[in-house]
Amino acid sequence: MKRVIxxxxxxxxxxxxxxxxxxxxxEQPQEQQSQQQEAPPHPVEVxxxxxxxxxxxxxxxxxxxxDIEVTLVARVSGFLEERHFEPGQxxxxxxxLYTIEPDLYQATVNQREADLQSxxxxxxxxxxxxxxxxxxxxxxxVSRQQYDQALAEQRVAQASVAQAEAAxxxxxxDLGYSNVTAPVSGMISLSQxxxxxxxxSGTELATITPLDPLEVRFQLPQRDAFELRRxxxxxxxxxxxxxxxxxxxxxxxxxGGELAGRLNxxxxxxxxxxxxxQASATFDNPDGEVLPGQFVRVRLEGLKRFDVMAVPEIxxxxxxxxxxVFVLDDESKARERTVQLGDxxxxxxIILDGLEPGERVVVGDPAGIEPGMEIDPVxxxxxxxxxxxxxxxxxxxxxxxxxxxxxxxxxxAGDAPxxxxxxxx
Numbered sequence: 001m002k003r004v005i006x007x008x009x010x011x012x013x014x015x016x017x018x019x020x021x022x023x024x025x026x027e028q029p030q031e032q033q034s035q036q037q038e039a040p041p042h043p044v045e046v047x048x049x050x051x052x053x054x055x056x057x058x059x060x061x062x063x064x065x066x067d068i069e070v071t072l073v074a075r076v077s078g079f080l081e082e083r084h085f086e087p088g089q090x091x092x093x094x095x096x097l098y099t100i101e102p103d104l105y106q107a108t109v110n111q112r113e114a115d116l117q118s119x120x121x122x123x124x125x126x127x128x129x130x131x132x133x134x135x136x137x138x139x140x141x142v143s144r145q146q147y148d149q150a151l152a153e154q155r156v157a158q159a160s161v162a163q164a165e166a167a168x169x170x171x172x173x174d175l176g177y178s179n180v181t182a183p184v185s186g187m188i189s190l191s192q193x194x195x196x197x198x199x200x201s202g203t204e205l206a207t208i209t210p211l212d213p214l215e216v217r218f219q220l221p222q223r224d225a226f227e228l229r230r231x232x233x234x235x236x237x238x239x240x241x242x243x244x245x246x247x248x249x250x251x252x253x254x255x256g257g258e259l260a261g262r263l264n265x266x267x268x269x270x271x272x273x274x275x276x277x278q279a280s281a282t283f284d285n286p287d288g289e290v291l292p293g294q295f296v297r298v299r300l301e302g303l304k305r306f307d308v309m310a311v312p313e314i315x316x317x318x319x320x321x322x323x324x325v326f327v328l329d330d331e332s333k334a335r336e337r338t339v340q341l342g343d344x345x346x347x348x349x350i351i352l353d354g355l356e357p358g359e360r361v362v363v364g365d366p367a368g369i370e371p372g373m374e375i376d377p378v379x380x381x382x383x384x385x386x387x388x389x390x391x392x393x394x395x396x397x398x399x400x401x402x403x404x405x406x407x408x409x410x411x412x413a414g415d416a417p418x419x420x421x422x423x424x425x
Contacts, residue, residue, distance in 0.1 A: 003007055003185075004035075010416050011260065011391070016141075022172070024039070026260050029323065035404055036287075036309040039374055040090055040376070041332070041370065041372055041374040041376035042365075042369060042374065042375050042376060043375075043376040043378050043379060044362055044364035044365065044369065044373065044375060044376070044377075045327060045362070045363050045377075045378045045379070045380040045387065046361065046362055046363065046364070046377035046378065046379075046380060047311075047312070047354075047360070047361060047363050047380040047382075048353050048358060048359070048360055048361075049309050049351075049357060049358070049360075049361050050243030050357050051307050051308060051309055051357055051394045052307070052308070052310075053304050053305065053306050053307065053308075053346055054304065054305045054310050054345045054350060055302070055303070055304055055345060055346070056303040056304060056305050056343060056345045057299060057300070057301050057345070057346065058224060058299070058300055058303060058343070058396055059247075059297045059298060059299035059300075060218045060219065060220065060297065060298050060299075060353050061218070061295065061296075061297055061298075062216050062217065062218035062219075062295075062296055062297070062298050062302075063294075063295055063317055064214065064216060064291070064292045064293060064296055065083055065216070065217070065292050065293070066186075066209050066210055066211075066292040067215055067217075068184055068210050068215075069186075069208070069210065069292070070184050070186075070207065070208045071204055071205065071207050072097065072098075072180060072204070072205040072206045072207065072208065073203065073204055073205065074098075074100060074177075074180070074199040074200065074201060074202065074203040074205060074244060075173050075174075075177040075201055075287055075384045076100055076102045076105065076178055076201060077100075077189070077198075077199065077200045078101030078104060078105075078178065078198070078199065079100070079101055079196065079197070079198055079199075080098060080100055080193055080194070080195050080196060080197050080198075080199050081098075081099045081100065081101060081102075081195065081196075082098065083191055083193065083195050084096050084097055084098065084099070084100055085096070085097050087188065087190040087191060087206075088187065088188070088189075088190075089187070089188060090185070090187055090188075090288075091182045091184045091185065091186065091187075091188050091208065091384050092182065093182055093184055093187045094182060095179060095181060095182045096112070096179055096180070096181050096251060097180045097182055097205075097302070098179075098180035098205060098269075099178065099179055099180075099204070100177075100178045100179075100180065100199060101178060102175060102178040102179060102307060104178075105171065105174045105175040105177075106175055106176045108171045108174065108175070109168065109171040109172055109207045110168075111171075111266075112164065112167045112168040112171040112329065113168055115164045115167060115168075116161070116165055116167075116168050117165035118160040118164075119157070119160040119163070119164040120161055120164075120210075122160060123154070123157035123158055123160070123161050124155045124156035124157070125157070126150070126153045126154040126158075126341050127154055129150045129153065129154070130147075130151050130153070130154040132150075132391045133146060133147045133150040133151075134147060134150075136164075140385045149214070157365065159237045174238075180205065182208055183208070184208055184210055185208075185210060186208045186210035187208070187209050188207070188208050188209075188210055188213055189206050189207040189208075189209070189282065190205055190206065191206050192204050192205055192206060193205055193297065194267060195258065197395045199324050199409050206332075208222075209291075209292060211285050211288040211291070212284060212286050212288060212289075213261075213283060213285060214246075214259070214261075214282070214285045214292075215264075215280055215281075215282050216246060216261075216280060216281050216282075216283060216296070216298055217278060217279070217280045218276075218278075218280070218281075218298045219271070219274060219276035219277070219279070220266075220276060220277045221275070221277075221278050221280060222270050222275050222276060222277055222385075224303070225267070225270075225276075225277035226265065227303065227304070227305060228242070228266060228300075228303060229266060230278065230306065231303070231304055232266070232334065236322065238261045239262065239264065240262070241302045242258070242262070242263040242300055242301070242302040242303070242347055243261075243262065243263075243300070243301040243302055244261045244262055244281035244283070244298055244299070244300055245258055245260055245261070245265050245298070245299040245300075245301065246258065246259040246261060246281070246283050246290070246296050246298055246299075247257070247297050248294055248296050249296070249297070250294065255270070259283040259290060260281030260283070260284070261281050261282050261283065261284065262281060262282060263280075263281045263300065264280060264281060264282050265278075265279060267279060267410070281298060281345075283327050285410070305343065305345065306348055307340075308342065308350050308351075309349040309351045309355055309357065310345065310349060310350045310351060311325060311348070311349055311351060311361055311363050312347055312348060312349070312363045312384035312387050312388060313347055313348060313349040313384070313388065314347075314363075314365060314366075314391050315346060315349070315361065315362060315363045315364070315366060315389065316339070316341065316349050316387050317366050318371040319336060319338060321338045322338050322339075323334050323338065323339050323340075323341050324337060324338050324339060325337055325339055325351075325354075325355070325361055325362065325366075326361070326362040326366060326371075326375075327355070327359050327360060327362070328360040328362070328375055328377065329360075331374070332374060332375050332376075332377060333372055333373065333374050333375065334362060334369050334370070334371055334372065334373045334374075334375050335356065335371060335372075337354055338354055338357060339351050339352075339353065339354030340352040340353040340354055346384075347384035347385040347387070347388050348384055348396045360377065362375065363380050363384075363387070364378065364387065364391075365391045365394070
């Protein structure tokens with residue numbers, strides 16, 4: 001019997017709720033219609049669009065490589081007697097790294113010096129003979145043939161001296177090559193040959209990789225390259241206004257996660273395969289934390305887009321026909337306009353097509369704006385970044401309020417069954 005009474009009460013409550021909802025449904029359209037008729041113009045930031053120059057920050061991927069990395073190669077043959085470094089240490093240009101039997105090549109130098117002295121002595125004798133035969137020829141004491149023979153011997157002696165000098169120079173070069181020095185400064189690798197082994201000319205010994213500074217090559221899309229070349233032409237080719245930043249994915253926020261540098265080269269031709277232009281930048285890397293072979297991104301600051309139209313990024317929404325903005329007609333009513341988007345420049349969105357200079361564009365939060373809605377234009381001060389921050393802050397506050405309201409409703413729904421169970425008991 002109690003179950004029948006409980007079901008009857010539940011049915012009665014359901015019927016009352018349905019009647020209430022029906023009544024509300026009949027009144028709601030009338031209330032909404034009256035509110036739409038009496039709603040005041042919607043206040044939102046509006047600006048008159050015009051062409052201008054927009055600063056632009058862009059980043060490009062790159063694979064680090066050291067273009068002045070050097071592989072040390074033996075230039076003489078012999079036994080490797082000494083190694084003067086520890087693998088992985090930083091070496092300076094001119095530091096001695098290996099010794100390859102210098103005594104052997106010193107002996108060769110001594111021999112070549114002796115050969116040169118002998119050749120010079122022979123030249124001195126030949127010169128004296130030539131002078132003596134010249135005097136005797138003037139006295140008709142010797143024949144012309146004997147005199148010519150003396151001159152020939154003098155010239156042969158001169159050639160022997162030149163040959164001996166060249167041999168001595170070659171021997172000195174080999175003696176210098178027996179002491180392998182660092183051609184550049186950088187970090188040296190593991191030694192490929194152990195001390196005591198025989199090396200020949202061409203044997204690879206180790207690799208030196210310069211780490212400071214780093215030269216990074218990357219590819220610019222041809223549009224970016226053309227705009228950058230135009231900008232450099234206006235500044236007489238001065239690249240000091242372009243700042244480069246190198247960031248290593250995975251190291252963001254760490255001490256070596258980002259390096260500051262400068263742009264030092266922009267190519268003069270477009271790669272037909274990739275439609276890009278090569279550029280390079282130099283970065284100081286004193287601690288050697290960034291190494292060749294890493295994937296990085298190079299961000300350029302100081303770039304510009306010239307004579308473009310732009311609106312705050314928040315003003316662009318997605319419509320049925322694509323990206324859109326709202327423009328105001330003569331009666332300050334919102335009209336939807338489909339636009340073609342270009343680059344994003346910080347808080348600004350560059351518009352390539354769809355707007356004309358002089359049109360009034362809604363640049364504030366477009367939430368709640370519908371085509372035909374009357375707008376109360378609010379003057380835009382030009383600070384797009386602050387405008388975006390204000391909108392994001394308002395959205396965050398609204399989401400928090402909705403979350404709190406949902407939490408209260410869930411608590412109320414949780415208490416209702418408890419009251420119903422008490423009534424049933």
